[in-house]
Amino acid sequence: MQAIAEIDPLAAPHARPHGAARETHDGAGTFWRKYVFSTDHKVIGIQYAITGLCFLFFGFLLMTMMRWQIAKPGEPIPIFGPLLQAVLGDTAAKGIMSPDLYNSFGAMHGTIMVFLAIVPLAFGAFANLIVPLQIGAPDMAFPRVNMASYQAYFVGGVIMLASFIIPGGAAQAGWTSYPPLATVVATDGQTYWIIGMVFLITSSLLGAVNVIATVIQLRAPGLHWFRLPFFVWAQFVTAFLLLLAFPPLESAAVMQLMDKVAHTSFFLPAGLAVAGPDGHVSGGGNPLLWQHLFWFLAHPEVYVLILPAMGIVCEIVANNTRKPVWGYKSLVYALLILGFLSFIVWAHHMYLTGMGTKISTFFQTTTIIISIPSVIILTCLFLSLWGGSIRFNTPMLFALGFLPMFGIGGLTGLPLGFATSDIHLHDTYYVIGHFHYVVAPGTIFALFAGIYYWFPKFTGRMMNEFWGKVHFWLSLIFMNLIFQPMLFQGMAGMLRRMADGGANYSAARVPDAVGGLSNYIMQMNTMISYAVWMLGLAQVPFILNFFYSMWKGPKAPSDNPWQATTLEWQTPTPPPHGNFLTAPAVFRGPYEYSVPGHAQDFTPQNQPDRPATT
Amino acid sequence: MHAAMEIPYVSTPRPDTGLYNAKIGIWLFLASEVMLFGGLFSAYILLRVGAPDGTWPEGWLNIPVGTTNTVVLITSSITTVMAWASCKMKQFGRFKLFHGLTLLLAMTFVGIKSYEYHDKFTHYEAKLNDQLVLADGKTVFGNLVANTNGVVLFSVSTGQPGEYEATPAKYAQAQVAKIVPGQIVDGHLVERAADHITLSGHTVAEHAELMNMRSAAARHIQHSEITLVPAQLRSIETYGPWHNTYLAIYFTLTGLHALHVLGGALVIGYLWGPGSKLWQTDPERFTNRVEISGLFWHFVDLVWIFLFPVLYLL
Numbered sequence: 017m018q019a020i021a022e023i024d025p026l027a028a029p030h031a032r033p034h035g036a037a038r039e040t041h042d043g044a045g046t047f048w049r050k051y052v053f054s055t056d057h058k059v060i061g062i063q064y065a066i067t068g069l070c071f072l073f074f075g076f077l078l079m080t081m082m083r084w085q086i087a088k089p090g091e092p093i094p095i096f097g098p099l100l101q102a103v104l105g106d107t108a109a110k111g112i113m114s115p116d117l118y119n120s121f122g123a124m125h126g127t128i129m130v131f132l133a134i135v136p137l138a139f140g141a142f143a144n145l146i147v148p149l150q151i152g153a154p155d156m157a158f159p160r161v162n163m164a165s166y167q168a169y170f171v172g173g174v175i176m177l178a179s180f181i182i183p184g185g186a187a188q189a190g191w192t193s194y195p196p197l198a199t200v201v202a203t204d205g206q207t208y209w210i211i212g213m214v215f216l217i218t219s220s221l222l223g224a225v226n227v228i229a230t231v232i233q234l235r236a237p238g239l240h241w242f243r244l245p246f247f248v249w250a251q252f253v254t255a256f257l258l259l260l261a262f263p264p265l266e267s268a269a270v271m272q273l274m275d276k277v278a279h280t281s282f283f284l285p286a287g288l289a290v291a292g293p294d295g296h297v298s299g300g301g302n303p304l305l306w307q308h309l310f311w312f313l314a315h316p317e318v319y320v321l322i323l324p325a326m327g328i329v330c331e332i333v334a335n336n337t338r339k340p341v342w343g344y345k346s347l348v349y350a351l352l353i354l355g356f357l358s359f360i361v362w363a364h365h366m367y368l369t370g371m372g373t374k375i376s377t378f379f380q381t382t383t384i385i386i387s388i389p390s391v392i393i394l395t396c397l398f399l400s401l402w403g404g405s406i407r408f409n410t411p412m413l414f415a416l417g418f419l420p421m422f423g424i425g426g427l428t429g430l431p432l433g434f435a436t437s438d439i440h441l442h443d444t445y446y447v448i449g450h451f452h453y454v455v456a457p458g459t460i461f462a463l464f465a466g467i468y469y470w471f472p473k474f475t476g477r478m479m480n481e482f483w484g485k486v487h488f489w490l491s492l493i494f495m496n497l498i499f500q501p502m503l504f505q506g507m508a509g510m511l512r513r514m515a516d517g518g519a520n521y522s523a524a525r526v527p528d529a530v531g532g533l534s535n536y537i538m539q540m541n542t543m544i545s546y547a548v549w550m551l552g553l554a555q556v557p558f559i560l561n562f563f564y565s566m567w568k569g570p571k572a573p574s575d576n577p578w579q580a581t582t583l584e585w586q587t588p589t590p591p592p593h594g595n596f597l598t599a600p601a602v603f604r605g606p607y608e609y610s611v612p613g614h615a616q617d618f619t620p621q622n623q624p625d626r627p628a629t630t
Numbered sequence: 631m632h633a634a635m636e637i638p639y640v641s642t643p644r645p646d647t648g649l650y651n652a653k654i655g656i657w658l659f660l661a662s663e664v665m666l667f668g669g670l671f672s673a674y675i676l677l678r679v680g681a682p683d684g685t686w687p688e689g690w691l692n693i694p695v696g697t698t699n700t701v702v703l704i705t706s707s708i709t710t711v712m713a714w715a716s717c718k719m720k721q722f723g724r725f726k727l728f729h730g731l732t733l734l735l736a737m738t739f740v741g742i743k744s745y746e747y748h749d750k751f752t753h754y755e756a757k758l759n760d761q762l763v764l765a766d767g768k769t770v771f772g773n774l775v776a777n778t779n780g781v782v783l784f785s786v787s788t789g790q791p792g793e794y795e796a797t798p799a800k801y802a803q804a805q806v807a808k809i810v811p812g813q814i815v816d817g818h819l820v821e822r823a824a825d826h827i828t829l830s831g832h833t834v835a836e837h838a839e840l841m842n843m844r845s846a847a848a849r850h851i852q853h854s855e856i857t858l859v860p861a862q863l864r865s866i867e868t869y870g871p872w873h874n875t876y877l878a879i880y881f882t883l884t885g886l887h888a889l890h891v892l893g894g895a896l897v898i899g900y901l902w903g904p905g906s907k908l909w910q911t912d913p914e915r916f917t918n919r920v921e922i923s924g925l926f927w928h929f930v931d932l933v934w935i936f937l938f939p940v941l942y943l944l
Contacts, residue, residue, distance in 0.1 A: 154635035157651040221662050229654040232647060233639050263662045267669030270882060280871045280878035282673065300685060300875040305676050309669055594635045 055159035056593055058474065060166050061144030065467075067166075068137035071173060072460075075128035078121045080548055085113040086517030087545035107185055115515035119188040120205065122513060124176070126191025127209065130317065131216050132173050134455060137463050138324035139220070139258065140169065143227050143251040146470065149584030149591060150245050152236025152600040152622070157229040165222035172215030179208035190513065192314070195283035195306050199275045210273045217266045220258045227255040236583065236622075238602035242348070243621065245582050245606040246341065249348050250327025253355040254320050261316035261359065268309035275301075282306075304369055311362035319358040321455055322422070323351065325462030326393055329415040332465050333397055335580045336412040337404025338617050340607040343396040350389035350396075357386040367435045368442050376435040383433040390426055394419065410484030411578075414465035417492050418458055425453030428503060443513075446506025449499045457495040464491075464558070471562075472577050476589045477569035483557040490554035497547035501540040508537045517541045579618050581608055586622050641915040656922045660929050663890075667933055670883050674940065677875045687876045689844030690869075692746065696942040699742045700934065706735035707931045710898075710924045717917040722909055725920070729902045732927070736895040743888055750877070752819040753869040754829055755840065758862050759787055761810035762801070770799075771861045774809060782806050791863035812864055815856050816840055827866070828857045880941055887937060890930045897923045 051059060081100070084093045090112060093100065097111020107117045148156055156162045179186040184203025187193065198206050231252045235244070244252075271282040279297075283306045286299025334341045341347065363371065363379040397419055406412065428450040431437040441447060464487070471479050509531055510518045518541070519525060523532035576585035587596055600622045608619040643650050678686055713728035759771040762784055772794055775783040780803040785794040817831015832851050834840060842848060867873055871881040901916075901923055908916040 154637055157637065158655060159637070161655070221659070224662075225655050225658045228658055229651055232654055233644050233649070233651050234637070259658060259662045260665050263666035264669035264672075267666050267673065270886065271670075271673060271878075274871060274878060274882055278871045278878075278881075280882075281875055282677070282878055282882075298872060298874045298878075300677065300681055302676055302680055305673055308676075309673070312669075596635050599635055 053163065055155075055163050057144050057148050057156045057159070057162060058591060060162050061141050061146075062474065063166050064136050064140035064144060064169070067170065067173065068133050068141055071128050072133035072137065075125050075133055076552065078125045078128070080552055081113065082118060082121050082125065083545035083548045085118055085515060087542045089516040089519050103181065104185065113515075116188060117185065118515035119190075119513070120180075120186040123187045123190050123193075123209075124180070127176065127187070129455075130191060130321070131213070132169075132176065134321050134459055134463075135220065135258075135317075136169055138321060138459060139227075139251065139254055140166070140223055142247075142324055142328065142463075142466055143223070143255070145474065146584055147227060147248055147251050148230060148234065149473075149587060149595060150248050150582050151231060151234060151239055152583045152596060152602065153230060153234035154594045154596065156226045157233055158226050161222050162226050165219045165226065168215045168219035168222065172212045172219060175208055175212035175215065179205050179212070182208065192310060193272070193306075194310075195272060195275065195303050196285075196288055199272065199283060207273065207276050210269045210276070213269050214266060217262045217269070220262050224255040224259040224262075227251055228259065231255075236600045236602050239583075239621070242345065243602055243605050245327075246330040246344065246347055246351075247324075247327035249351055250323045250330075253351050254323045257316040257320050257323075257355060257358060261313045261320075264309045265313035268306055272306065304366070304371060307366050307369060308363065311365045312359075315362040315365065316358045318451070318454070319354060321459050323354070325418065325422075325459040326351075326397075328462045328466040328469075329418050330397060330400075331580075331582070332411045332415040332469050333400050334607045334609065335469075335578050336407040336409065336415070337400055338407070338609045339400070339404050340605075340609060341396065342399040342402070343392075344605070344607065346392055347396050350392035354386065354389040354393070357382060357389070361386055364433055364435075364438075367438045373435075380433060380435050384430075387426065387430065387433070394423060394426070409468075410479065410481055410488060411465045411469035413485060413488045414461045414468065417488065418461045418465065421453060421457035421461060421492075421495070425450060425455075425458050428453060440509075441506060443511055444506035445502040445510045445512055448512050449502030449506060452499045452502070456499065457492065461491070464488075467562070469578065470584075471565065472572035472589065473584060474590050475566050475569070476572050477565050477567075478572055478577065479565040479569060480561050483561045487554065487558045487561070490557075491551065494547045494551035494554055498544050498551060501544050505533075505537050505540055508533060510537060576620075579616070581618050581620050582606055583621055586620055641912070641918050650918060652918060652922050653925075656925050660925065663929060667883075667886070667936075670879070670886065671936070671940070674879045674883070677879060681875070684838050684841055685874075686841070687874070688842045689848065690876070691880075691942045692749075693942050695742060695746060696938055699739055700938050702735050702739050702742065703931045703934050706732045706739070707928055709735065710927045714917065714920045714924050717909075717913070717920050720913070722906075726902065726906070729898055729920070732898055733895060733902060736891055736898070739891055740888060740895075743884065743891075747881075749818075750869040750881075754815075754817065754819060754827070754831075754866055755837075755869070755873070756815040756827070756829065756858060756866040757837075757864040758812045758815060758858070759864050760784075760812045761862075762806060763808040763810065764801070765805050765807045767807075772799075773864075774811070777809070780804075782809070787861040789861045791860050792865050811835075814840070815858065817853065817856065820855055826857050826859050828855055830855050883937055883941065887930070887933055890933070894923070894927050894930050898927065 054060060054063075081093055081096055084091075092111035093108075093113060097108065100108035100113070100117075101111055104117065107114050107120075113121070144156070144162065148154070176186075182204055185205055187198070187205040187209035188201055188203075189198035189206060193206065193209065231244075231248060271280070274280040275282050275284060281298045281301040283303050284297045284299065284301040285303060286297075286301075288297050288299065330341055330347065361379060361383045363375060364383045367376050367379075401416075408416075428446070432441055432447060432450060468479055468484055471477070505518075510521075510533055514520070518533050518538065521529070521533050522538050523529065523534050524538065526532055572589060575587065575589045578585070583600055583602070584591075586600060601624075602621045603624050604619060604621055606621060608621075610617045611619050637651075638644070639649075639651050641650055643653075647654070709728045709731040713725050713732060716722070716724035716728055760774040762770040762772070762774070762782070764770065770784065771787045773785040775785055775798045777783070782801040782803065782805075783798045784801060785798045787793065788795055814834050814837060815829055815831060816834065817829035820828040820830050822828070830853050832853055833856065869877055871878045901919055905919070906916070908919070
């Protein structure tokens with residue numbers, strides 16, 4: 017006879033903790049203590065999620081206005097134009113976006129999307145919410161450090177937002193902030209940007225230390241390294257990238273701040289003619305130094321954006337194909353190699369700086385090598401689909417959308433990785449199309465997948481499937497309508513960062529010019545802009561679905577509505593303070609789906625093996 | 631009936647890693663600190679390697695003072711270890727003594743560093759205007775524009791440093807007795823008033839002569855008090871971070887390091903003072919905290935061990 021019955025989460029929902037009084041004790045009474053200055057990883061994760069989503073929306077809003085300027089240069093922006101003028105003054109006179117304002121919006125769109133939206137969502141929110149649960153830990157290793165991490169992020173965000181309304185407006189030198197341009201612009205926006213960045217870097221540092229320490233120290237008994245869900249591995253490697261890649265940017269930021277306020281010349285070469293307030297440049301500095309330090313962060317940063325997304329997609333693919341992921345160990349090793357290699361590819365952003373062909377060749381080589389582990393990961397995920405009985409629910413659709421979209425993003429990167437073809441494509445819309453394919457229908461789709469997937473864990477309610485699917489299909493269509501034409505515009509030679517959308521270089525304006533942008537290419541501007549605004553509308557079902565479902569959505573049928581194997585589903589819903597009712601122990605790998613001989617098609621990690629005796 | 635889970639390994643080591651949580655935390659933090667200072671050190675290397683010949687200063691810092699500070703910091707590392715060892719041996723009084731000493735040494739370091747900073751902020755390089763001595767004995771300060779065909783064109787100073795009258799004055803060769811090209815006065819501030827500045831230093835012809843203060847010639851420089859009036863000055867600047875890239879990286883590196891010293895001193899001060907109450911209730915955890923603060927302190931010392939040769943000796 018079978019001594020231990022298999023756990024049936026559908027039949028036996030996890031009871032609320034008996035120590036309910038204790039919970040309020042730990043969660044400590046007042047609203048402020050419970051929701052604002054909480055040290056609970058789930059509350060902090062939700063703080064990150066909500067703040068990050070707001071910034072995601074704000075960053076998108078900036079872009080909707082920039083797209084108007086690109087499509088119809090010099091025409092007043094409808095609806096938002098008067099608002100801009102009221103808030104920002106002359107820089108948006110008559111509701112028209114001035115080139116300075118366009119530069120500001122461009123710089124801040126990039127900064128906000130990368131540092132204030134995607135990283136806080138992919139790492140801050142998802143690592144905080146899911147990692148402790150998936151490893152069977154009661155919380156993060158350092159709950160108060162965790163709180164400080166969110167607070168530093170929040171302060172950094174406020175400083176970035178405040179820079180919009182100071183005289184002269186926000187930073188204008190792009191999210192890359194290359195000097196001398198960044199230093200010699202006479203307004204204070206750049207100084208705000210640097211100080212804001214120092215807070216954001218501090219936040220990432222604290223978060224990274226916490227995630228790594230948590231994974232190393234707080235894994236449940238029996239949860240060996242190769243029993244970790246791939247998502248935990250992905251967050252673990254991401255944390256190392258943040259830990260080691262961000263500090264050099266911080267040192268660069270300190271130097272740029274010194275250039276800005278103490279009139280040093282770290283990045284200003286001798287003989288630079290500056291029309292600054294006192295025109296003092298001692299010289300001897302090196303603008304390339306900034307670029308090296310910046311990209312030493314910013315290339316690993318790309319992997320900070322994509323690795324958590326891969327982790328999310330892997331969980332959802334395994335769950336909805338009802339079979340183990342294909343090549344778990346290959347995935348993990350590829351991830352580790354990817355993490356390592358991401359530190360030695362940075363200068364492929366700098367082929368055109370004149371750093372020399374030998375250095376270019378080195379970085380070209382490493383760059384092409386790094387595509388191998390990326391392809392391994394993507395291939396494993398694709399092969400995981402083979403022979404699965406796939407459930408096409410909303411999270412799975414987004415995860416499936418991620419695979420080809422990230423594929424396009426990756427493949428379009430190859431011509432940029434080769435120094436020769438990069439000469440033509442560098443600084444064009446092709447680059448914008450390429451990395452947005454990685455981050456927008458790539459990472460953001462994975463984030464949506466994660467939100468739909470884990471929503472019931474933290475709210476106890478399901479999101480609406482129909483509107484979720486509407487959200488997915490419309491987003492997929494419009495994302496492609498936005499970014500695919502950009503690849504063609506770039507190949508036709510349209511440069512990025514032009515406040516008139518390239519009108520100045522159009523064949524229509526200068527018919528005889530060699531390489532002038534054709535009408536066909538120019539008209540794509542308008543088409544893309546419409547697609548951007550439609551993409552905005554396509555998010556309405558998501559926003560309504562999100563809030564409606566939070567309070568009115570159908571109750572999750574159990575603590576484990578997706579019938580998943582990993583530990584986060586083996587807790588009460590939502591998990592109480594301390595997460596687990598009893599300390600969990602782990603007996604098996606993360607993806608034991610459809611194991612032959614088992615009554616169910618999933619075997620949770622904490623389910624003990626059957627005793628050998630009959 | 632189970633109580634909610636507590637975070638494990640807060641003060642006892644996890645068996646398979648052999649570490650308690652905070653120890654992993656501090657090592658990770660220090661790894662990122664290595665990268666932070668690494669970024670600045672690599673900036674130092676790049677700026678120094680890229681500097682044209684004769685533009686990178688040598689011997690601008692006082693080696694005996696720097697050596698003293700190095701000894702101070704190394705000693706503080708020893709007292710930190712002794713403080714931790716005292717905790718391990720359950721000798722709270724000795725802990726108080728040793729960490730008190732650590733604090734004192736930290737403050738000594740900051741004090742000496744401030745003295746060095748002060749020395750730089752009162753060290754001036756004054757570039758002087760050209761000087762025109764006229765036949766009638768009058769002297770005019772300004773910029774020599776041209777001296778051709780028997781005509782001397784001369785931009786006359788308005789009496790403010792670096793400011794000149796809009797149109798250059800014309801003198802016939804016969805009116806001019808002597809033209810003295812602008813020199814450089816380099817020295818420490820003695821006195822500064824609205825109408826003059828007095829420096830204790832020496833005069834050189836070229837800025838490049840100030841670069842190597844380690845040379846045999848530099849060791850025999852005679853200092854004297856030199857008083858300058860505003861009209862004599864083309865520009866005047868202290869040895870602050872704006873002076874050149876060497877001083878820029880010097881101030882940035884040592885400034886960031888000094889912030890770390892102050893931060894470390896704050897933590898050590900807390901553990902020495904109000905934080906030491908934990909000894910009564912949880913001596914093991916308190917000892918761990920002392921160990922963590924000590925690891926940070928050793929790192930701060932180690933950074934200085936690199937800074938000292940790089941900035942003072944090389």
